[in-house]
Structures are given as C-alpha cells and as structure tokens.
Amino acid sequence: MKRFTQVLGAGVLALAFGAISGNAVAEKVTLGVSIPTATHGFTGGIVWWAGEAKKELEKKYPDLKVIIKTAGGAPEQANQLQDLVTVNKINALVIFPFESASLTQPVSQVKSKGVYVTVVDRGLTDTRAQDAYVAGDNTAFGKIPGEYIGKTLGGKGNVVALRGIPTTLDNERYEAFQTALKATPDVKILDAKYANWNRDDAFKVTQDFLTRFKHIDAIWAADDDMAVGVLKALDQAKRTDVKIVFGGAGAKGAIKTLMDGSDKRIQANVSYSPKFIYDAIKLTAEARLKGEALPAKTIIPSVLITKENAKQFYFPNSPF
Amino acid sequence: MQPAHTETGSTRPSLQRMLRHVSSLGPVLGLIVLCIAGTWLNPDFATLDNMMNVLTRTAFIGIIAVGMTFVIISGGIDLSVGSMAALIAGSMIFLMNKLVLAGTLSPLAIVLTGIALALLLGAAFGAIHGLLITKGRIEPFIVTLGTLGIFRAYLTYLADGGALTLDTALNDLYAPVYYASLLGIPVPIWVFLIVAALGTIILNRTAFGRHVQAIGSNEQVARYAAIRVDLVKIVTYMFLGLCVGIATVLYVPRLGSATPTTGILWELEAIAAVVVGGTALKGGEGRVIGTVIGAILLSVISNILNLTSIISVYLNAAVQGFVIIIVAFLQRSRH
Structure with a gap:
C-alpha cells in the first residue's frame, strides 16, 4: 500500500510537473524594456514607441506584463537590469544599450539567469550575451x-x-x-x-x-x-x-x-524610425508567449523616403 | 609679484595696480593670439560676417556669464542655468502656442507676453535659488544641482521627449529679435553689450556691487559691517535668473524650438567664461569685462576649429581644454 501511494505520488508529481512544463509556453511573460531617457528627438521617439507597444500588447495579451525603465547613462542602465531581474522577476528583456562594451557583461548576467534577451540597435561586443538582435540599417x-x-x-x-x-x-x-x-x-x-x-x-x-x-x-x-x-x-x-x-x-x-x-x-x-523598439518588443513578446525564439538577427531596413511614399512614414502622434 | 613686496609703502599700491593690470591682460592677450592664429589659418576668419556670427552666438553664454560673475564673486555658484534656459524656452513656446489657439490676443501681444513670461520666470527661479541658499541654508552647489535636473526634466515632460516648436506665423514675427541688425550690428550683440555695460556699472559703481564683493571676500565681516547678506545674495541669484531670461528671449527666435538638448552644458561654458575672464572661483573679486572677453574667447576657439581641418575632429574638445588652462595660467599671478 505504502509502495502504491509512493508510485501514485510520483505519478501525480510527474503529471503535475508535466503539466507545468507543458504549460510553460503559455505562462505569463514579464518583459522588461530598458531604454535611454528622452534626451533628444530620437530617444524621445524610442520612449514613445515603447509606451505604445506596452499599451497595445498588454491589452491584447492578458498574460503579458511589460515594464519600461529609462536610464540616463550606462551605469544607471546596468543597475536597472539588476532591479528588473531581482525585483520585477522578468523572464524576457528588450534592451537598447547605451554603449556596446560596458553593457555586455551586465546583459550576459541577466541572460545567465534564464531571461530571454533581445538587443536593439547597438550590438553587444560579445554576441553570446544575447538571444536575438533587432536593429536599424x-x-x-x-x-x-x-x-x-x-x-x-x-x-x-x-x-x-x-x-x-x-x-x-x-x-x-x-x-x-x-x-x-x-x-x-x-x-x-x-x-x-x-x-x-x-x-x-x-x-x-x-x-x-x-x-x-x-x-x-x-x-x-x-x-x-x-x-x-x-x-x-x-x-x-x-x-x-x-x-x-x-x-x-x-x-x-x-x-x-x-x-x-x-x-x-x-x-x-x-528611414531610421525609433519604431524599431516597438517592433522588437512586439516580436519578442509574441514569440515568448508561444515559447518560440526569434531569428538571431532581424534588420529593419532603411529605405529612401520621397514625396511619393512619405505618407507611410508619417506618425503625427509620435513626439519624433 | 615678488618685487612689489620689496618696494617701499608709498610706491607699492601703484606698482601693484600696474602689475595687476598686466596680469589682467591675460585673457585679452589670449584672444589676440587666437585671432591672429585664426586669420593665419583661414583668411575668412577675419571677415566682418564671421565676426558677427561669432559675437552673436556668444551673446547667449555671454549674457548668462555676466549674471554668473555676480554669483561667483559673492561666493556662490549656479549649475542650473542651462536647464533653466531650456525650461524657460519651452514654457515660452508652450504658452505662446496656447495663446495662438485661444486667438484672443494679437500676434504682437502674444510675443510680448512670451517675453514677459521669460523674464518673470528667470527672476522667479533665481529668487527660489536665493531663498533656498540663504533662508534654507543649503549649499548653492547642491540647490542648483538639484534644479539642474528638475528644470530639464520638466522641459522634457512639456515637450513629451521631442521638440516644442513655435507656431510658424509667430516665429516669422519674432525672428528679427535674433536675425535683425541695428546699424549693421545684430540685435543679440547690442543686448549683450547693454547687459555687460550695466553689469560693469552695477559691480563697480554701486553700493550693491561693493556689497557683493565684500560678501565674497569675507561673509562674516560683511555681516558685522551691517550688510544685508541674505538679501544681497538673493538679488544676485535673481539677477542671474533675469540674465538667463534675457538670453532665452534671444535664443528662442533662432530655431523657434526647444528640445531636451537646448542649453546643454551652458552652465559649464558660462562658469568657464567667468573664470577664464579672471574672476576667482572662490569669490571676492572679479570683472565683468573679463567675463565678456572670456566668453568671446571660448566661442572663437570652436569657430577656428570649424574653419580649419588641421586637427582631427576627435581632438576638438581637447583644444578648448588646453586654451582654458593656458589662459588661466597667464593670469594666475594675481592671486
């Protein structure tokens, strides 16, 4: 009898584990976004587009939580990464690094804790520290x-x-x-x-x-x-x-x-729109909600804008 | 300086004054050397148009530096002026655009309201600094370091992280304040001259000016001499705020916009102009005319660098650093 309960217990446990790991793909995604503060037009656009992505995606996916942090410099950004991991318990990160070299180590720390990392715009010096890279051209x-x-x-x-x-x-x-x-x-x-x-x-x-x-x-x-x-x-x-x-x-x-x-x-x-932060957040969130990975490198192409195609690049609500 | 001490009492003051005169020529000598070098490197440097360009762009920093001279002589410092200029510029544009939408005032009245707001805000921010420093007894470095962040953050908030741009029709009306000339000299240079002249008179010919210097050389003694130290200090910060307001009134029509990069690092340029011009950072003494020359010197350096390409662009900032140190060295013997 005792043996039977043990087997049963193990089975239940195994089932439970199975259920958990099977469910993991549909588990909640807490996505941290780390970007520079709005100091000029372009970074102003980055902050605005990140906010748009948060609004839109959180409404669409109840299992998704997006936390946006802005930093005034590389050291501050490194500190925020630690906070995002220990306090906010993120399991995915989209980061627009201030500098490539000085943030490679902090980002690699985050990745070693099992967080899925998408790097935007400025590539890290060691690409092993990132899962995916999204950038303008x-x-x-x-x-x-x-x-x-x-x-x-x-x-x-x-x-x-x-x-x-x-x-x-x-x-x-x-x-x-x-x-x-x-x-x-x-x-x-x-x-x-x-x-x-x-x-x-x-x-x-x-x-x-x-x-x-x-x-x-x-x-x-x-x-x-x-x-x-x-x-x-x-x-x-x-x-x-x-x-x-x-x-x-x-x-x-x-x-x-x-x-x-x-x-x-x-x-x-x-074109070199700060909208690529929006694309990066959306791509990462949707892939992680399905438990999938992004391609290692996604380049958002820069194209010539002339009077003919200008309309599709005009976002009157964005500050940039 | 050494021989002066060996002289007899009667001749000492005049000799000292003469030596003082020579060493106070440091910035002027520096400026002359730079101008000769500039002309030699590129003859276009010595054209009237280029001189007007340089002096006009010096006007912002120069006007602020005149106010800064008073604050530094009184033993204080203001690190917030760049952010303050940015916030004033942003507030002006914000208000003027709102008034255009309301449509009750004529365009001219709107521009005048904007100008009044700039001067008022400048004086008010200065008064807040002065009160926190005297009545609140907080170090000026800390107070203004705090407002440096606060002012710029509020501008970024007003601008939504982007740019605040003045209504086009208003900008056309307002543009002459920066672009027009009077007797062949652009308006900003006139304003700079007037502010500098007023500053010189106030510092050297009024009781207030002497009180500022007395407080800077020894605050305790100044108190015993029945000088109203707190009031004088508050007024110096208000005067600086007003100078920032005037500079902003000239700045806004140039680009018709304010962004989070507006006025960035102006505080250091203004402080550098004051110190290069011969005012001691520890307070007590200084000259407005020195500040004016210091400000011109700083913008001449970057002008020459832009007019030539003998030095790698990566080293431009280093040249400015070398010149500041050399000029400071030339006039060190005074202290």
Whole structure:
C-alpha cells in the first residue's frame, strides 16, 4: 500500500510537473524594456514607441506584463537590469544599450539567469550575451543619402557633412556615405564636423562651413534635428547655392515638410524610425508567449523616403 | 609679484595696480593670439560676417556669464542655468502656442507676453535659488544641482521627449529679435553689450556691487559691517535668473524650438567664461569685462576649429581644454 501511494505520488508529481512544463509556453511573460531617457528627438521617439507597444500588447495579451525603465547613462542602465531581474522577476528583456562594451557583461548576467534577451540597435561586443538582435540599417542610412546626392547633383558638386556624436554607429554611417560617393568621384566631400545630433550645434557648424566654403551644392545633415539648424543657418546667410539638405531618420516635422513640399531643399529622407523598439518588443513578446525564439538577427531596413511614399512614414502622434 | 613686496609703502599700491593690470591682460592677450592664429589659418576668419556670427552666438553664454560673475564673486555658484534656459524656452513656446489657439490676443501681444513670461520666470527661479541658499541654508552647489535636473526634466515632460516648436506665423514675427541688425550690428550683440555695460556699472559703481564683493571676500565681516547678506545674495541669484531670461528671449527666435538638448552644458561654458575672464572661483573679486572677453574667447576657439581641418575632429574638445588652462595660467599671478 505504502509502495502504491509512493508510485501514485510520483505519478501525480510527474503529471503535475508535466503539466507545468507543458504549460510553460503559455505562462505569463514579464518583459522588461530598458531604454535611454528622452534626451533628444530620437530617444524621445524610442520612449514613445515603447509606451505604445506596452499599451497595445498588454491589452491584447492578458498574460503579458511589460515594464519600461529609462536610464540616463550606462551605469544607471546596468543597475536597472539588476532591479528588473531581482525585483520585477522578468523572464524576457528588450534592451537598447547605451554603449556596446560596458553593457555586455551586465546583459550576459541577466541572460545567465534564464531571461530571454533581445538587443536593439547597438550590438553587444560579445554576441553570446544575447538571444536575438533587432536593429536599424546604419549602412543604408549613410549609403542612401550618398547615392541620392551623387545622382541628384548629376555626378558633380561640393558636399559638406555633419556628424553626430563620436560612436561606432556614427562611423558606420559616415563610412557608408563616403563609400557611396566614391561612385561619383567628381562629387567632393569638403569636410565633415561633429554637431552632436543637436540643432544648435548644427546651426553653428553650418554657419562656419558657409564662411569657409563659397560654393556648396549639398549638405548631408545626417539627422532631422540637425537639418533644422542647417536650414536656419542657410536662411540667415541667404545662401542659394545649396540645393539639397538631406536629413535622416524620418522625424515627423521633416516628413511633413517632404509631404507638403514646403522646402525645395528637402526632397528626400532615409528611414531610421525609433519604431524599431516597438517592433522588437512586439516580436519578442509574441514569440515568448508561444515559447518560440526569434531569428538571431532581424534588420529593419532603411529605405529612401520621397514625396511619393512619405505618407507611410508619417506618425503625427509620435513626439519624433 | 615678488618685487612689489620689496618696494617701499608709498610706491607699492601703484606698482601693484600696474602689475595687476598686466596680469589682467591675460585673457585679452589670449584672444589676440587666437585671432591672429585664426586669420593665419583661414583668411575668412577675419571677415566682418564671421565676426558677427561669432559675437552673436556668444551673446547667449555671454549674457548668462555676466549674471554668473555676480554669483561667483559673492561666493556662490549656479549649475542650473542651462536647464533653466531650456525650461524657460519651452514654457515660452508652450504658452505662446496656447495663446495662438485661444486667438484672443494679437500676434504682437502674444510675443510680448512670451517675453514677459521669460523674464518673470528667470527672476522667479533665481529668487527660489536665493531663498533656498540663504533662508534654507543649503549649499548653492547642491540647490542648483538639484534644479539642474528638475528644470530639464520638466522641459522634457512639456515637450513629451521631442521638440516644442513655435507656431510658424509667430516665429516669422519674432525672428528679427535674433536675425535683425541695428546699424549693421545684430540685435543679440547690442543686448549683450547693454547687459555687460550695466553689469560693469552695477559691480563697480554701486553700493550693491561693493556689497557683493565684500560678501565674497569675507561673509562674516560683511555681516558685522551691517550688510544685508541674505538679501544681497538673493538679488544676485535673481539677477542671474533675469540674465538667463534675457538670453532665452534671444535664443528662442533662432530655431523657434526647444528640445531636451537646448542649453546643454551652458552652465559649464558660462562658469568657464567667468573664470577664464579672471574672476576667482572662490569669490571676492572679479570683472565683468573679463567675463565678456572670456566668453568671446571660448566661442572663437570652436569657430577656428570649424574653419580649419588641421586637427582631427576627435581632438576638438581637447583644444578648448588646453586654451582654458593656458589662459588661466597667464593670469594666475594675481592671486
């Protein structure tokens, strides 16, 4: 009898375990989202799109809980990762790392606790620390404007470029831009300076470019925020030689200008929407709810935006 | 300085004054050397247009630095000015856009209301700083470090993390405040000159100015001398706040927008301008004209770097650092 109960007990236990592990796929998913605080237009968009994903997905899937944390710097982000694991008990993480190198170790700690990790935008230095990688296409971000400017200038002209903040991401974009312009050797890059993805700095750098170079055909502003400063500086100096100002990322103000055709210097843009955080959260949440994994690498393509397709890139409610 | 101490009492003051004069030329010498170097590297540097560009963009930091000179001479510090400028800019734009929607006021009245709000907010923020520092007896470093975060966070909240952009029609009306010229000199430079002149007069020719210096050199003695230390301190912070308000009034029409990066690191640029200009960070003495030169010096450096490409762009910030240290070295003998 005793033996029988033992067997039965073991069976029940086994069944119970079976049920639990079988159910694990339909278990609740607590998804942590770790992103930078809104310090400029683009990160403002990241925060907004993360919020949209939370609202939409939590309504659709009752078993899903999304916790969003914003951090002002890499050390703060590392601390938040610890909190997400120990306090919020997350079992999935979507992270937009501040820096690749300094967050690789903290993220790998999280992964070793059994959390499913999706890294967004900036790849970690050790890819073993992540399960999946979702990113925009930085090469296309530089290549598309390079090709566009080369073609529109008819293969000949002077270009100046603005750069963002010294990062690998910025290098990748600028190198792609230079490479694309090699196809049209008579289009020369006169110089490129950092303007920190910032309107005011872009204004100053452009003023000085205008003082220095008497004839410029196109300016690669490399960001829609910087393009605002570039246009103001051009207007102030009353310079009409600049025919193209190419921004980038598809901020709503820039897309609106493109759609309305209100500034003839802005004829094209390249998409690099902060919406990829929304895509990453959605892909991760839906895969984990089904107990599936994501492909190791998902690249959200950057495409040329012109007046014809501008509408599908216009999100009036987003702050970006 | 050494020979001065060996002189007899009667000639000492005049000699000291002369030496003081020479060492106070440090920033001016630095500026002259930089201008020569700039012209040599790129002849376009010495054009009138470029000079106007540099002086106009110096106006924001310069005006704030004039206010900062008073606060630093009184022995205080304000780390929040960049964030304060950003929040004032954001609040102005927010209010003006709301008034456009309401549609009761004429566009000109709306712009004037916005300007009034900027000046009022600046003075009010300064008064809050002053009260917390004197009556609340909290270190100025901590008070303004706190508001540095608070102001910027509220701007980001107002802007929803993105940009606050001024209504286009209003911006066209308001733009001349930054872009127009009077007698060939852009408006911001005029305002900068007026603020600097007023600052010089207040510091050197009024009782208030002398009280500020007395408090900075020895607060206890100033108290015994029946100076109303708390009141004077509060007024210096209000004056700085007002300067931030004036700078913002000039800033907003430039881009017609405020973003969370507006005014970032302005506090350090303003403090650097004050110190490079010869005001001691420990308080007690300083000169407004020195601050003006310090502010111009700082923007000339980045202008020259933009006009040339002899140095790797990665090293631009280092050049600014070297120049600050060299200029500080040139005028060290005064203390």
